[in-house]
Amino acid sequence: MKSIFPKIFLLFLLFTAPVFIACSNIPDTEIASSQPNKSKLYSIKKIVDGDTFWIDNGVAKGLKIRLIGVNAPESRKTNRKDVEYFGKEAKNYLIKFLSNKRVRLVYDVAPKDRYGRALAYVYLEDGTFLNAHLVKNGYASVMTIPPNVKYADYFVKLQREARLNKRGLWGR
Numbered sequence: 001m002k003s004i005f006p007k008i009f010l011l012f013l014l015f016t017a018p019v020f021i022a023c024s025n026i027p028d029t030e031i032a033s034s035q036p037n038k039s040k041l042y043s044i045k046k047i048v049d050g051d052t053f054w055i056d057n058g059v060a061k062g063l064k065i066r067l068i069g070v071n072a073p074e075s076r077k078t079n080r081k082d083v084e085y086f087g088k089e090a091k092n093y094l095i096k097f098l099s100n101k102r103v104r105l106v107y108d109v110a111p112k113d114r115y116g117r118a119l120a121y122v123y124l125e126d127g128t129f130l131n132a133h134l135v136k137n138g139y140a141s142v143m144t145i146p147p148n149v150k151y152a153d154y155f156v157k158l159q160r161e162a163r164l165n166k167r168g169l170w171g172r
Contacts, residue, residue, distance in 0.1 A: 041102035041125060049074065050090030050139055052117065055103065066117040067131045068108055069155050071143035073169065086169035090139040093168075097133075101125065108148035119148060135159050138168020 042055040045062045050072025054062040072094075073087035105120040113119055122130040131151070134140035136158040144152040163170045 039104065041104055043102050044098050047091060047095045047098065049087065050094050050134065053094070053098070055105075064117045065105065065120050065122065066113060066115075067134070067140070068119045068121055068148045069142065069144055069151055070131050070135055070140040072134065072140040086139075086172075090134075090169070093137075093139050094134070098124075098130075103130065108150050110148055113145075121151065131155070132158055136162055136167070138162040138166075138170045141169070 042057060045054040045056050047053045048064070051067045051070055052064065054064050057063040072090040074081045101124055104123045104125075105118070106123065107118075107120055110119060124130060131140075132155065135142060135155050142152070142155045142159045144155070162168060
């Protein structure tokens with residue numbers, strides 16, 4: 001009987017290659033200069049939607065952060081996407097929740113996505129794990145993209161609880 005390992009490995013490469021290629025095209029000096037220090041706290045410059053925002057990292061434009069492992073519904077219409085159910089609520093919740101707060105960033109395996117956004121697990125000064133908080137309260141759903149899978153099982157557990165308890169987007 002033939003092993004299915006080669007096929008699984010090829011599928012893994014097929015889906016993760018774009019991430020590795022995107023990251024490999026970014027010079028190490030750019031990653032080092034644009035990536036915040038894990039222990040440093042950053043203020044929020046702008047909220048894009050329920051899972052993406054800009055921090056003030058000392059550069060005029062700031063650094064765009066995309067939360068790892070979660071996906072909030074789209075809150076605005078773009079060329080490719082429409083406003084999704086609960087999108088505006090998710091964005092408004094994040095605006096209020098992060099108002100006047102600072103965040104700490106922690107990275108997983110791939111530091112950036114194919115769009116150049118920094119991928120991070122985000123913690124508030126009080127220790128609140130933002131990615132998990134949004135899933136637990138129904139403002140985001142689980143979206144795991146290898147190789148950044150550190151909390152995938154935990155997020156699935158939180159989403160299951162949010163659905164059972166009809167929180168946030170699961171409530172209507």
